[in-house]
Amino acid sequence: MSAAPCVAQERTVKSEKHPFNLETVAEGLRNPWAMEKLLDGRFLVTERAGRLRVIQDGKLQSAPVANVPNVFARNQGGLMDVRLHPDYASNGWIYLSYSKPLPGGALTSIIRARLKENALADIETIFEPPAEEATNSSIHFGNRIQFDGKGYMFFSIGERGEMQNAQRLENVKGKVHRLHDDGRVPADNPFAKQAGARASIWSYGNRNVQGLRIQPGTGVLWATEHGPRGGDELNVIRRGANYGWPVITYGIDYGGSKISDISAKAGMEQPVVQWTPSPAVCGMDFYSGDKFRAWKGNLFVTALALQKLIRVTLSDGKVTGQENMLEKSGRIRDVRCFDDGFVYVIYDEPGKIVRLAPAG
Template structure:
């Protein structure tokens, strides 16, 4: 695995057009069949943007808006046009004394959430205000995948399948647990867990060719990772890591160990990745097939060219654009970027 620094960008001739302005922390976004958008604001607002008008959706669950907590990701059921189900993640205070990541599904009727069902909630609540994870994705078989970060409990949660946090989870679309999940039948195990040993995954997608679930996750100081999720696999946190503590001390001297997965890529220094998308449309022929990831720390959009699951090129796009919270390819083939303090922007050529 070769570390490389991003180039300034031979494609730095990109700019943006504002689609939705005046957003604070736009965390998740989806595109509805009628061309409108739903955008989650971390402060707990769900915005329906249609024909240039922002409408606040009613009946959104109360969120624990503190630190990294709030209203987080949003995703549509693959058969949304048939069943109308919308899936969301947020920091839930249910249970008292802090919060934990919850997953709900609901329907949208006249700009109000109805038929709300809680599908999963991490437990027990903790009073730390970070590492909620919270990205959501469906695979080709219709299974619901989502991430929950280790909630700041590095030495307790990620390696323990009897505890929530530091995991990728898989459910049926109704919240039931698939019978072939890897830890079904193990006494005390959280049977929704699909993989473990994660830190704080805030990027998740389905690979457009293989159908595999890919995630990227925040490391500490250094050691952000891109991982391909495998059933029952252990991704090592915090036993192995390419990062160190924020005070520059080490918490492990291991970067590998038998029985633990290696990332296909890691960032040193950390870029604080959030949101990711593969470019599959013909709108950006020079980017087609590449992976885009947002950088919160360095405030740019990163392009990664990947061959045989190895990163061969890193490139900065939209340098100093702001804290890129999310990036998605829309049904129109355009790339949309959520930037904190700005809004939703569309990637265009200058």
């Protein structure tokens, strides 16, 4: 049976196209990072400290899901994304990305498993680089997952605070990767036959991608990328492309020093849009529901530092407008637009999930 969420209305909010009610779905979470909706209406939510939580009938269940791997829960590391396989209804696969602790520090690992009772079962490792790629850095993990519905899985790994990693094809850091959904490397990946390069790489020169979504109807892969101080980016991710970090950037170092003297160079991609000052863009999703018809096809982007939800209008791959919503309401980690037509927003601080519902 479907478990419809119980919600509590907080307030009505005006926006350019639609007024909406802001409704609380769940509270009491600790640094939630991502969420998924199961076929029976329950929600899975990752908490960065390493817990996978279940929301049922509007209630956060007290017992976390069992058998979640141990995580490197320092600073930005921990349990991160959760995604259902496109054929979840028939195969039951749930994918999780996390920072795995090793003697040398931590690295990104992706597993898949099935949910049986309140525990993970049939756990398989889908991606894990060699242990020598582990580092003690606790920043810039990336770790967003996206399926394309054609048997492929894209995912991001940040450069872990070591800028030059992003330009080096011999490591996995500072890249977007592409695998078959069972972890095999596709033979047509751009660097699959290049000696010394990591065969899973799809794009490189990416600082820290934490938003990754396929645009409905086009199949185009979009990404949000954290810049340093200034220069957050929205990009279209193309096969084999170099996105420039740190050779080109619109930002400066956190201490105020220059990272690069240039923001453009031949052979390196320009962002579709760059934000300065940095909102600290994170999660993103496209709206394709029917409850907010004027938002159909729009892209929602979350912002941690500037604490807002950005509604982006697009036409032919270009940004035609932006609206700031839910400003100064808390650090917004992720946004999801499920098939029920609501817009779900994950607050990192305070740890809660709200949804945008039509008003009136």
